[in-house]
Amino acid sequence: MLDYLRLEVRRTLRDVGFVIGGVAMPVLMYLLFTNLGGDDGGWKTGAMVGMAGYGAVGSALNTGGGVAEDRAIGWLRQLRVTPMTPREVVIGRTLTGSVTVLPAILAVLAAGGLINGVRLDAWQWAAVAGLLWLGSVPFTLLGLGNGYRLTGQTTGVTNMVCNLGLSVLGGLWFPISLFPHWLRSVSQYTPTNRFAELGTSVAVGRAPAFGAIAVLTLWMLAFGSYAVLSYRRSGRTV
Amino acid sequence: MTQTENAAVSFTGAVKTFGTVRAVDGVDLEIAAGETVALLGRNGAGKSTTISLLLGLDEPDEGTVWLFGAPPERAVRAGRVGAMLQEGRAVPRVTVQELVSFVARRYPEPMPVARALQLAGIPELAGRRVDRLSGGQTQRVRFAVALAGNPSVIVLDEPTAALDVEARHAFWASMRSYARLGHTVLFSTHHLEEADAHADRILVIDHGRIVADGTGEQLKRAVGGSLVAFDLGGRSTAGLELLPGVRSVEVRGDRARLRSDDPDATVIALAELHAIRGLEVAPASLDDAFLALTAAPVKEAA
Numbered sequence: 115m116l117d118y119l120r121l122e123v124r125r126t127l128r129d130v131g132f133v134i135g136g137v138a139m140p141v142l143m144y145l146l147f148t149n150l151g152g153d154d155g156g157w158k159t160g161a162m163v164g165m166a167g168y169g170a171v172g173s174a175l176n177t178g179g180g181v182a183e184d185r186a187i188g189w190l191r192q193l194r195v196t197p198m199t200p201r202e203v204v205i206g207r208t209l210t211g212s213v214t215v216l217p218a219i220l221a222v223l224a225a226g227g228l229i230n231g232v233r234l235d236a237w238q239w240a241a242v243a244g245l246l247w248l249g250s251v252p253f254t255l256l257g258l259g260n261g262y263r264l265t266g267q268t269t270g271v272t273n274m275v276c277n278l279g280l281s282v283l284g285g286l287w288f289p290i291s292l293f294p295h296w297l298r299s300v301s302q303y304t305p306t307n308r309f310a311e312l313g314t315s316v317a318v319g320r321a322p323a324f325g326a327i328a329v330l331t332l333w334m335l336a337f338g339s340y341a342v343l344s345y346r347r348s349g350r351t352v
Numbered sequence: 353m354t355q356t357e358n359a360a361v362s363f364t365g366a367v368k369t370f371g372t373v374r375a376v377d378g379v380d381l382e383i384a385a386g387e388t389v390a391l392l393g394r395n396g397a398g399k400s401t402t403i404s405l406l407l408g409l410d411e412p413d414e415g416t417v418w419l420f421g422a423p424p425e426r427a428v429r430a431g432r433v434g435a436m437l438q439e440g441r442a443v444p445r446v447t448v449q450e451l452v453s454f455v456a457r458r459y460p461e462p463m464p465v466a467r468a469l470q471l472a473g474i475p476e477l478a479g480r481r482v483d484r485l486s487g488g489q490t491q492r493v494r495f496a497v498a499l500a501g502n503p504s505v506i507v508l509d510e511p512t513a514a515l516d517v518e519a520r521h522a523f524w525a526s527m528r529s530y531a532r533l534g535h536t537v538l539f540s541t542h543h544l545e546e547a548d549a550h551a552d553r554i555l556v557i558d559h560g561r562i563v564a565d566g567t568g569e570q571l572k573r574a575v576g577g578s579l580v581a582f583d584l585g586g587r588s589t590a591g592l593e594l595l596p597g598v599r600s601v602e603v604r605g606d607r608a609r610l611r612s613d614d615p616d617a618t619v620i621a622l623a624e625l626h627a628i629r630g631l632e633v634a635p636a637s638l639d640d641a642f643l644a645l646t647a648a649p650v651k652e653a654a
Contacts, residue, residue, distance in 0.1 A: 121446065121454050128445040188440035195407050195428055195435040196458040196501065 118198070118206035119213065122180070126214045132176055137217045140169030141225045147287075148230055157289070159234075162226035163242060163313035164286040169218025170250040171281060171306060175273040177211030178257025182269035185262070185348065204258075204345060211254030212247070219246045238316055245312040245322065252305050252334040259340035262348040280306040305333035358421075360385045360505050360536045361406060365415035368401050368560075375401040376412070377560030383538060385504065388531045390551035391540040394646065398560040399540040400438055403509050406538070407435055419505070427505075431459040434503035438510050442483045442490045449478040451493065452500045459501030472496035473526045488519030492526065499530055506530065508539035512546065524550050544638045558646040568638055575641040577611040580618050583629040584608050595621045 126132055144165035148158045184190045193203055223243060226232040234242070256276060260269050281287055283297075284306025290298050301307045311326040361383040368376040376398050383389050393399050404410040405417045408424030419427035427433050443451055449465060456462035469475045472492045477485065482493055491511065498506055508527070512520045527550065531537045541547055547554045548568035556564040556571070564571055577599050584606050592601045597614030607630075612618040615633050622628055 117454060117457055121450065124450070125443075125445040183444070186441075187443065188437055189443050191409065191437055192435075192440055192497065194409060195433060195437070195507075196455055197429050197431045197460070198458050199429070 115202050115206050115209075118202065119209050122206065122210040123213050126176070126180060126210065127217075132173070132214070133217075136169060136173040136176055136214075137221050140165045140172070140218055141221050143168075143287075144222050144225055145229060158226065158230045159232050159317050160289060160314055162222060162230070162232055163246070163317055164289075164310050166219045166222035166226075166242075166246055167249075167284075167306065167310045167313060168277075168281045168286040169222055170215040170246055171253045171286070171309070172277050173215040173218045174211050174250045174253035175257035175260070175277050177207060177214065177254050178259070178261030179266070179269050179273055180210070181207060181258060181261030182264060182266040186266045207258065208254055211257065212251065215247060215250045215254070219243055219250075234317060238319070241316040242313045245316060246309070249309045249312045249330060252309075252330060252337045255334065255337035255341040259337060259344040262341065262344035280304055283307075284310060286310055303329060305330055305337075308333075358385060359383065359418070360387070360420060361538065362418045362421075363402075363405070363415065364417075366402075366405055366412040366417050367414040368405055368410060368412050370401075374560050376405060378415070379557075379560070379562055381555060381562055381565070383536065385536050386534050388537040388550065388552045389539075390547035390554045391538060391557055392542070392544065392547040392554050392642070393540070393557035394542050397557045397646070399542075399557055400509055401560070402557065403435075403437075403507055403538075403540060407433065407507060431461070431501055432504045433507065434498040434501050434505075435507040436494050436498040436509065436511055438513070440494055442485065442493070444483040446482055447478070448474065448480055448482055448485075448493050448496070451482055452496050455497050456500035459503070461502055462500055463502040465500065468496045468500045471499060471526055471530055473522055488515050488522075491515055491519065492523060495523065495526060503535070505536040505538065508537070510540055510542070512541070512543070520546075544642055548638050556642065556645050564641075564645045571641040571645070572636045572638055575636055575644045577613050578615040578636060579632070579634045579640065580610040580612050580615050580622070581607055581630075581632040581634075582622065582627060584627075585629050587627060 144161055148161050190203065194200065220243065223239065227239070257273060260272050264272060283301055284304040285301055286306055290301045290307065293301060308326040308329040312322045312330070315322045315326070359382045361381070363379045363381045366376055366379045367374065379402060391399050391402060401410065405412055406419065406424060408428055417424060420432055448469070452468055453465045456465055456468065466475065469478055472495045474489060474492045474496060477489060477493070482490065485493065495511065498508065512523055515523060524546070527537065527539070539551070552567065554566065554568060554571060555562050564574060566574065584603070589601060589603055589608060592598065592608060592610065595610070596617040597612040598610050598618055599613060600611040602609045610618060619631070619633065
């Protein structure tokens with residue numbers, strides 16, 4: 115299984131589209147958003163967590179794109195005639211997702227610390243990175259659900275729509291304080307908003323609120339069920 | 353059919369339907385360890401479904417399919433099976449070495465990667481990215497993937513589809529060197545010559561059933577009869593089927609084609625009728641055998 119993880123991580127990191135879209139883009143957008151016009155240090159920190167979160171969501175969803183591609187080229191079917199069990203393949207893929215979100219998170223945090231001069235305690239850096247990492251699991255599951263259900267092309271489009279929609283709505287791009295009131299209340303129920311909240315609360319020195327963890331856990335269960343259902347449905351065609 | 357314990361592959365009354373189509377319609381077959389067998393049929397005859405059943409990728413609706421005396425899934429888990437599936441494409445962003453060694457390590461007793469690449473005839477491609485190879489090279493990488501685990505049985509679904517003549521030859525040479533090591537090989541094809549040239553035994557499948565089973569020579573003999581063809585020159589065909597040796601009569605345009613068990617006697621009888629015009633006598637070919645065995649309407653080239 116570690117072998118499979120290593121193979122798939124390697125394949126993901128060799129994907130130029132992934133490196134540019136999933137890692138370089140969030141960093142560039144972060145630097146752009148925080149350096150155009152004057153602003154206080156708070157936005158630099160908030161946007162850092164938001165963009166790290168955005169990159170993580172994109173990378174997590176990208177795992178699903180990989181699954182759709184592997185289905186299309188018959189690689190998953192080929193794995194089924196090796197001694198690997200389907201369970202190992204699915205777990206391996208999920209772990210791949212959890213490894214490939216790291217470059218985006220680390221790159222944006224590095225840009226915040228090294229370029230934008232964001233100052234946090236060592237434990238805060240570690241906690242922000244760790245929470246964003248753990249919190250990305252629901253999005254990996256959403257991506258897998260798409261990847262096992264849809265064709266390669268529709269998976270790409272669906273992932274992009276999920277990524278942009280959830281990111282903007284969840285306030286990863288712009289703070290939700292800029293949203294009209296009704297949209298702000300919707301935003302608080304999105305997984306992305308609560309995902310970012312994990313990081314932002316730590317960055318200002320507080321523990322994440324119970325509500326954030328609860329909402330995110332519910333989304334994780336929902337996306338997890340979606341992934342399982344999609345996988346079962348694909349069983350006959352993989 | 354007796355069910356032997358050591359059969360590598362054994363189907364008993366296997367049926368697989370998709371909607372209203374009986375893709376596999378009551379297949380009984382047995383393949384002994386060490387045989388090289390061709391599964392021959394036209395497109396849509398049921399070859400790929402048979403192979404899916406054999407590999408445990410599909411389950412039969414009726415009947416049983418066994419691999420080494422157990423459900424296929426168990427043989428697959430035990431690492432006794434290697435396969436080259438139809439329509440598998442290059443795995444992007446890995447090198448040949450990475451891919452083949454990854455698959456090899458899934459198996460309990462794999463062969464060294466270098467050996468697999470050598471058998472597949474691609475030792476020089478080890479460091480190349482799989483998605484940057486030609487079609488023929490990709491096909492041989494997929495062959496290396498199939499044999500990397502050193503499985504007891506290897507299953508190849510239309511392995512030479514989309515290969516040019518040269519790549520085809522190279523591929524079969526590789527396959528034969530693997531089979532010579534005593535492994536069981538089953539491959540599907542719709543090319544008669546491939547089945548005849550590279551298999552010890554040919555299973556002809558049509559409409560989901562095995563319609564013939566034997567060596568190329570046996571199949572030709574089973575269909576029986578040489579071809580005796582001549583121009584009718586306006587003569588009636590009445591009574592031709594009563595001539596000595598004649599089994600069947602077929603008329604195309606002005607030409608009669610007789611299938612005869614005793615072509616000498618048939619020709620003598622035709623001579624007595626003064627019917628010899630543009631006479632042609634030919635032994636049964638494997639093509640004839642195949643066409644006679646498979647029921648679908650035949651389009652004949654001139």
